[in-house]
Structures are given as structure tokens and as C-alpha cells.
Amino acid sequence: MYINKLFLKEFGKFNNKEIKLDKGLNVLYGEPGAGKSTIRDFVSGILYGMNKTKGLGSRGDNFALRKPSGGNGYAGKAQVTNAGKSHLMERNFNMSTDGATLTDIESGKDERLVSKNSYRGVLFDMDKSTFVDAMCVDPPEEMGGDDKALCDRLEKYLQNMKETGCSGINRADAVAYLENEKKKYDNQKYLVQIEDLEAQMDELGEVDKELEDIRTARREELDAYNMEIARLKREARQLVNEKDAEIPDEDEDRERSRIFLEVEAIDDEDELKEKKKQEKKDKKLTDNIFVIMATGILVVAVVMLVVHLVGFQKSIQQLFTICTIAFVAITIIDGLFRKGAFDSDKLPSEEEFRRTIYEMGRATESRTVRVEIDRAFQEEHDRKLDMFKFQEHDAIEKRDAYYELKEKRDAIFADYDVLETEKKAIDKAINTIMDISEEFSGLFAGIDGRVSDILSALSGGQYQEAKLDDEMHVAVKKDDHFFRAEFLGHEVVRQVYLAVRLAVAEILNNEKMPLVLDDVIDVTDESQLTGVLKAMSMVNTEQTILLTSDKDLVNRLEDIHIACNVVTL
Template sequence: MKLRELKLKNFGKFHDKSIQLQDGINVICGENESGKTTIHTFIKAMLFGLERGRGRASAKDTFSRYEPWEFGNYYSGELRFQSNEKDFCLQRNFDKYSKSVKLYCETDGEELSPEDGDLEMVLDGLTASSYENTLCIGQLHTATNQALAAELKNYATGYYMTGDSDIDVSAARAELLEKKKEADREAREMLQRKERKRETLEQEAAHIWRDIHYMDSELKEVELELQYRDVDEVEEEPPEEVPTSRWRVHPLEIVAIIGACILLLCVLPGPWNSLVTTVVIVLGIIYIWNRMKVGKRKAKTEEVTEELDVGEELISTEKLQWKKEQLTNMCKEKQIEYENLQESLRELDHMNMDYREVDRKREALILAISRLDMLTLEMQKQMEQVLNRKASAVIEKLTDGRYSRLVIDDSLHMHVWHENQQIAVEQLSQGTLEQIYFALRMAVADLLYAEDYPIILDETFAYYDDTRLERAMAWLAESGRQVLLFTCHHRERDLLKKMNIAYADIRL
């Protein structure tokens, strides 16, 4: 990829500022506050966009910092570049009210759609994060961050496993973890539903068991009562019949009354004998009448009582037989219901098909994550070897063979070898440390991107002495990449002239 023209229509201090760029090294020179950092920021904003912050942060964010000094409503720019032997024109309007982006292929006249990912496709997956960690190096910003380490891990796994570095293995692992969480949650909910169902079944079984026990006890009582009645009917002898008189008033009682009256008439003198005899006769009549009345009522009462006793005995026995039959049937029904509940509980003890399916899914996801992690580790080791080789080649050139081996681990921690001695980079001088980080960035860029992107250097070599700077210029010239070197000094241009290295001299 080559940048051909930067057109700052309205961006920061610039208005209709056009900068033509060439292949190789472009030295953009200007005094402090001449706009070097503005141009540097413009390139990144054109490639990846420029978003306005929210809240209080928006007052000091990049969007606000580079708003046009004039014509604030026309916050825009244009970038022409070449990629895959085709010329493109990228136009952006950063204004919050009329924000837009357009991309044209000037070679064939096709209008592309950045909203649909055409710009990312043209840039071949270059992101703002990787751009800042590799190709774009500012003063005192040569060190990388952990985002680059994560991107390298993802690149290593995707590329070495599939041959396609665009495959986002980190996203795939995150998706697998999310699916595993869903499977865990589903399995947990199934177990909870199972336990709730078990508690319900056990409660129902306990109630039915109590009903069965109660009805069984009552049935035994009924059977025992019927058994007693059957024994009484067999063993009890019929009572002897007591002869009852058919007379309600005995004749002897009447004879006695008549005899008494005759005796009184004969014995007592008159007129007392007649009076007393009359009284006795009246009393006898009254006595006979009462005897006849009481006898009749007693006979009727005995008859009714006998009928009631026989009826009550017959009704009670029938009720007991009916109750026995009902209790027996209910016990059978309850027993069947209880056995069905016990069968349901036994089925719960065996994992159902749905749970087994979820469990198999969980095991498969765990295995996939484990396998992916193992392969990631293996691929990272392979990537580290390639990265170490590339970075060592760069550092050897920059240090003229003093440090010929740079070792980088998966977290981008580094150390160098010098005369068979391992040295942590933190022990080295700031100038050497800057060279090591520069070597790391160039090696990563070479590893991650198939296309040679421009290298943006904004006062990057402030800690370099003349010897280090000369080696850096030599390496940049040999790399064949397009270089945009922003500086406020003349020593880079003087050194390039001394080394007979062609460059484009751009003054701000």
C-alpha cells in the first residue's frame, strides 16, 4: 500500500492543504506547531475514522482537538492511496451533523461501500490498534501494549491452524465459552426442575401413603366388627320365650272385687254397707280401666321396640359391608397411584435424554475449548520462533551485530543475547531500548500483513545518536517500504543526502 495524496480540506489548522507523497522515504519537516502531528493524526482519522467522545471527555478528545480552526461545519478530508495495483480515493466528513465516508476505485471507476466492509477489505484487515502498535511510531511511544500481544496470539492460532490469519480465534474461543455457559445454565435449570419435581412427587407419595395407612386401619376395624357379628349370630343361643298372659286384667282380680263387695254388704250394718260397697265398686272399676289401658300401651311399645331393634341391626350390617367394599376399592386405587408415583421417582433417578444431550454438548464444548487452547499454545510457540527470527534480523542490522538475537515471549516480554549472556531489555540504555521496540514493531508488521503498509515515524529517533540513526535509515531504505518521517530537525535529511538515499523533501 502506498499513500499518494493527503488533502486536508478542513482539519485542525489546515484548510485545503494538499501533500503529495512518493515511494520510499518522505521527510516531512517543519518547526514545532507547524502541523506535523496534525497530518499524522489526519492519516489515522482518514483510514479508521474519528469519533467524538461523550460527556466531559469530549472537551479534550482527538475529535475536539483537531476541529477546524475555520469553517467548523466542513470538518473533512480526502486521501488517495494505491493498494493491490489499484488507485483509490477515500473521502470523509467528520462533522457530527453531516458525517459520511465514501470510497472510490479510480482505476475502474467503481464506488465501494465502507459501511459494508469494503474499506476493511481494501486495507486487508488493518485495524487502528494494530496500526498504532506497528506501523505508526511516535516520539517516546515505541513500546507496544497488550492489545498487540492478543492480536499476535489470535493471528498465530488462526494462521497456523487454518492458513487464514483473518480467522478470529479469540472470538471463536469466546463464542465457545458463551455456548458452554449456556449449556451449564441449561443443565443447572434441568437439575433444578428435576429436584422440584422430585419434591412434588415425594410430597404426593407421602400424602397418599398416609391415606392408605388410614384407610387400611379403618378397613381392619370394619372387618373386625363384621367378624364379631358373624360370631355372635353363630354362637348366641336364642332366648327362652317367657309366656305372656293374654289377659290384660286377670279374672281372679274381678272375682276378688265382687267377693269383697258381697262381704261388705253382709258384714257391715246398713246404711254403711251400701256406701262402702259403692266406693269399692267405683275403685275396682277405676283399677280395671287403668290396667287395661297400661297393658295395651305396653304391648304396643314392646312391638315397636322389637321392630326397631331388628331394623337397626340390619341397616348397620349393610352399611358396614358397603363401607368395607368402598374402603377396599379406595385402597386399591390409592395403592396404584402410589406405585405410579414411585415409578416416576425411579425414572427421575435415571438422567433423561434431554439432560444427557445437554451433558454431551457441555463435554464437547469443554473438549473443543481445551483442544483450541492446546493448539493455540503450540501455534504461539511456532509464531514466537518466526517473530524472534524476524525481530533478530532487524535488531542485528540496527546494532551492527552487537545484539544478534532477540527473544520475545507470548506476552511480548523481551530479552537479548550478548556474548552468550541473556540480558533483560530493561537493563539496556534508552537508545537501545528504542531500537528493540522498533525492531519488534517492524517484525510484527512483516508477520501480520501480507502487504507492505507505509511506516509513519513522528520524531521517532529522538534518542538515536548519529550512528544509530544512520543504521535505521539504511534499514528503512533497504526495506522497500514507503516511509513518512515527521521531524523538526535537519539531520535526517543531511544523513540521507550523505548516504545517497533518495527521499522526498516536504516542507510545512
């Protein structure tokens, strides 16, 4: 991917500034303070946005620094070419969401972004941290003051890039920070409390099952007792008619091993049904008053019909009807009188009264008997019920105690689980850092050779070999010996710095993203310039943007006829 045009609508000191760029080498010349670093920040800003947050990963944002002091605008555009297609990128830096849009220039249609405010996943996959740390090469002066400080910063840069892929994140510091944060979520004391409560719960046992077993045993005992009483009652009903059975009195009961219960002998349902059927059979149809009345009406109707059919005179017909009605009425009244329907107010004789009383008493006597129960059986039943009652009471107390402990345990476990979740998240972050570190360590395995090749090109073959130890200290071979770069002079330190930065860009730039160099070229003759151009060509990129305040560098490029696009700020 390469950039065709930058349009700084409102960014830093620029207002509606348009810069045309070409594929390949672009040289942007400007005196100190002309805005070269602003252009560098705009390139990364238009591609990735400028975050307001501070801290790890915020390097290169400079949101407040590049925000225009006058007016409310803070925006820009860029035209880029990716895989032969031209796109227009527009970004409003004031908007943290929905601030970026992408348009297909050929069709004029807006393109859908995978993530809001980000072109990643559409135009490129490289993240902002990698682009800023690998593809944007800052002036050496921004890393440190003297040569020793610059070398120390360069070693930290290399170490962090090798271990985390981010110059601002040190693996050891990050892991130590996370381990320290993890201590804040120590939940071992909760675990001890949970184990103690669970031990107490285990001592109580299966309280629900124990309570249910007790209640089941009590129901079974009641069922067995009721079945025995029912059996005795059935036997008692068979004694209903045994009038002369001898039954001990109450005082005698207390001295015996038997208990007597009075039981009312209830007729079986089958016997009751049979009695009702028999009563219906024994009852005469002529005893029914409704049948009698219906018969009388039928007789009157028949007589009236016959008289009408014979053709008697109307007066004679009426006479026959009246006589028939009178006859039927007298007959019905006489019949009811004979059956005693009008004798309800007649008092029974003394003999009839005594007979009735005797029969009622006999009926009551015949339907009540005393059931004999073993006293030991009854006492054992009562004892079991009392035992079940106490057992159930104890079981309920145990169950309540169990669930009280369970409630406490669950509450503590909720707190424990929250802390455990945080600890697992931290562990996952640590593991992710270690996995990333392993991945980047593999990528940087051959960095010694890359640095050596680039340094050889920059130095015109004077320094052909560089070596990096485990702590990323850079040593340069001179006269068959390796020396730390700071001991070889300022010029060598700057060459080592550029060689390391270009080597990192070569390793991490697998998408041919633009390479931005900000005042890192310091040459005194054409041979050195040729070496620098050769070194830059080792980075796999379609576009290089060289920002410089060295006018002689621009002139030398023209002198040796290097094809490049020169823009003066």
C-alpha cells in the first residue's frame, strides 16, 4: 500500500495543506519547525487515528499536541492505493467513534469498515503500535541525549520489540505488574472459609434425605396402624348381631393387656344397595299418590270421550262428566283414608310406644360393639410416633443449620469467584504476553544478520558485522574485535541506530506499509548517500517518505539523478 495524496484540512499548524506523494521514494524538505514531525504524526494519525488516552501503547498519538489551537476543526484526508485500487480515507480526529470513513474512488461508494473508526481488516492488518514502532523512524535525538543514552534506549527498544512487539512494553515489567495486581485478588482466605463450611455441612450429612426418610417411616407406621384398626373394625362389624357378647367394664380394662374401642358397625355399601333395591321392589305401585291421581284423571277423560262419541245431548254429557268426577274423587279419598293417610295426628297407644322404643334401642345396641386391641401394640405405636416426632424435630433443625451454612458458603463463594475470575483474567494476560513474546522471539531470531547487512551498507563496508546478546546489547566488529557502539564514535552510533530501526522494519513489515524516516539521514558525500539508499531498499515497502531538514541531501539526490518526489514544506 502507498499514499498518493495527503490533505491536512485542520491538523497541527497546517490548514487545507495538500501534499502529493508518489510510489517509491518521497523527500519532504523543510527547515526546522516547518512541520516535518507533524507530517509524520498525520500519516500515522490518518491511518490509525489519534487516541486521547495516555499510558502503554499511546506513544505517537500526540492528540493534544497536534490539535489546532484556533477553531474547532481537527480533520484530514488521504488518498491511498492498495492492490491497484484507489481509496479515499477521511477522518475527524475529534470523534472517537464513527470518525473514519472509506470511499472507493472508482465507484464513489462508501466501503464498510470492519471496526468503527479503523481501517484495519480492510486496507491492512498491521496494528498502530507496530506501525509507529517499526515503520516510523524517529530522529535519534528523540531517544536520548549522548551516545551512551542513545545506545541504552536502543537496547531497551530492541528488547521490548523482541519480547512484546511494542517498544513501550517491557515483558518483565508487564508480567511483574500483572503479578503484583494479582496479589490484590488473593482469595485463599475465602477458600479456607469455604472448606471449613463444607466440612461442617458434610458432618450434618444428607439432611433432606434424612428428613424425608423419617417422614416416610412415620407415614408407613400410621398406614400400618390404620390397616390393623381397619381389620379389627371389619371383624367387629361381623359381631353386630351377637347381642349376648360379654364385654368387660372399664375398670377391668385397665388390668388387662387389652384395650377396647367402641366401633360403629357400618353396613357395607353392597348391603345398602341391596336394601334399597328390595325396598323399591316391596313398595306397591298403587301406594303412589301420583299414580292414583293420574288414574282418576284417565277415568274421567275416558268417560267424557265415550259420552261425546255416543252423541248425547250437551246437558247429559255434562251430567255424566260431573258424576264421573264425583265418583273418582270419592273413590280416591276413601282409598287414602283406608291406608291411614289422614291418621298423622293420631297418638299411638302405650303398647305401640313401648314397642317403638324397644326397637330403636335394639337397633342402636346391635350397631355398636367394642373392638379388642393389644395394649402393647397400641403403646408401641404411640412410642414410635413420639420417636418420629422428636426425630423429625431434630432433622428439621439439622436441615435449617445445613442450609444456613450453605447460604454462608454460597455468599463467600460468590466473592471468591469474582476474585478468581480476575486472577484467571490476569493469568490469561500473562500467558498471552508469553505467547506473543515467543512469537516475536522467533521473528527476531536472525536480526544479527539483518543489522550486519544494513550497517555494512550504511558504513560503506567499514563495519560488516554486528552482534546482539540476550539483553540486546549491540556490539560492532572492528579489527577482529567486538566493541559496544558507543565506544566507536557518534557517527557509528547513528549508523547503528538506523541499521537497527531498518532491520526491525524489514522484519515486521509483511504488508509493504509506507516507511517514514524523520531526520535520520546524515551524509557528507555521495558514497554515503548511496549506502543509505541501498540500506533503505532492503526494507520491503512500496513507498518511503523521507523527512529532512538537510538541503545538501536534496541536492545530492539530484546530483546522482535518484528518481524521487521532492516536496518543499
